[in-house]
Amino acid sequence: MGIIKVKDLIFEYIRRDEEGNVEGITTAVDNVSLDVSQGDFVAILGHNGSGKSTLAKHLNAILYPTEGTVWVDGKDTQKDEYIWDIRQTAGMVFQNPDNQIIGQIVEEDVGFGPENMGVPTKEIWERVDESLKAVGMYEFRHYSPNKLSGGQKQRVSIAGVIAMHPKCIILDEPTAMLDPKGRREVIRAVRALNDVERITVILITHYMEEVIYADKVFVMDQGKITLQGTPREVFSKVERLKALRLDVPQVTLLAHELRQEGFPMPEGVLTKEEFRVALDNCVNKLF
């Protein structure tokens, strides 16, 4: 069993009218099963309302399944005695950087998690320093979070999670409110954590360029997982993704359209580099 295992997860929101009578039930997550191994970089894709954030909140015991089970590091999230272990094992980074920074100074915010866990003072400082270095924010440790850019704030949030020494980090659309530069900074920091520290990463996003480095991609639609596989496998299905109202990286789309026009281009081209090689091959074949 992997670090995170989800089996037949169903989650229902009960909609109520003003008097509190049940108006209807919305199934946000519908029969989802997945298994994530230690050290993986997993991306979950989907447009708004596809249930991806709801799924993420289950992995950290913020929401509990209506039906089915979620195990984090072998612990059932519905068992109260495990809740703090689970929240420490699976750290969570949210969308809005302003609403998740508690400290008034960068280093104090990073120390908040370890303080809550009851880590001794000396070790808190070691953890804070090492996590700020891991996301490249060490020089900013005495700054007020209000003076940082969005990308920097989000990196501080990530450092705050790493300081708790989690085995797994869940990032719930961490780049949705950032500019392209901030987005690159955050994704670079996340990839470094996965490569260097071997922390399992679950990245929830609707930006396609961010998932091409993932080991595995899950595409969600209406609460169900509709597509899964490596980025190459998933992005080979351009028409299917379009039907799900998801964008495809530009090079992938260009290669796909060339192929449609009869050029011998492969499907699932992910990077500019790959595209250049494929184009060279294609030109060599034709002329």
Add this chain to the structure above:
Amino acid sequence: MLRDITLGQYYQADSVIHRLDPRVKLGSTILFIISLFVFDGAAGYIVAAVFLTLVINLSKVPFRFMVKGMKAIVFLLMITVVFNLFLTPGEPLFTIWKLKITKEGLRLAVLLAVRLSFLIIGSSIMTLTTTPNQLTDGLEKMLHPLNRIKVPVHEIAMMMSIALRFIPILMEETDKIMKAQLARCADFDSGNIIKRAKGLVPLLVPLFISAFRRANDLAMAMEARCYRGGEHRTKMKPLHYARRDFIAYAVVACYLVIGVAAGRLEPVLLAFVGITGGVSV
């Protein structure tokens, strides 16, 4: 811009007073304020003035920053002085039209003016040399014993520090909403009071909604980071008394003793001055 406002009135400098434990500063300020009301007579206030000058010098904060705090209460000060001056019954010194100034009135007015200004300056020293964060920490630690009578000290301190963190964010948000509503022809500054108050509704409603949303998000983020109240919690920057803190307590104690002693000895001193004065004449 709004985002650059400084909270409280912290003045960054490297001084002994800045480095003192916030508990020492809080406690000393309270003792100082009490001492101002206990002292009764010139000698005590001279001692207080000497003590204040000493602390101001040590703090390396320019004196004009202390006086800034006074501006806010100038009006209040004037009213108290005037009322005490004219309305205290006693031995009349001189009369202007129907108002008469008494000896007791003059004494009381001067006393109050000195008391109030020393009080403001004394507490300014504390807020000028302590960050809001340190103050919150100090309060939490000082009030810790109240936990026994079920006062949620940790929770209050946490609320204070979160409020401090969000004030600049909400200020910026207010600014944004204001601009957005102005762009939609909202009118915030014309008409009578009632009209203006009504004009604030389109500003306050979005602001409150957003504040609640932020609170909700923040609570979730805190829970996700294992926050479960003050129990089992360790401190990243725990407060420890250092040698200088004990020295500071000793200095404050000395000040109190000297002040009280000076008050007691005042008649004797006056008599002494009288005698020497008499001799010289």
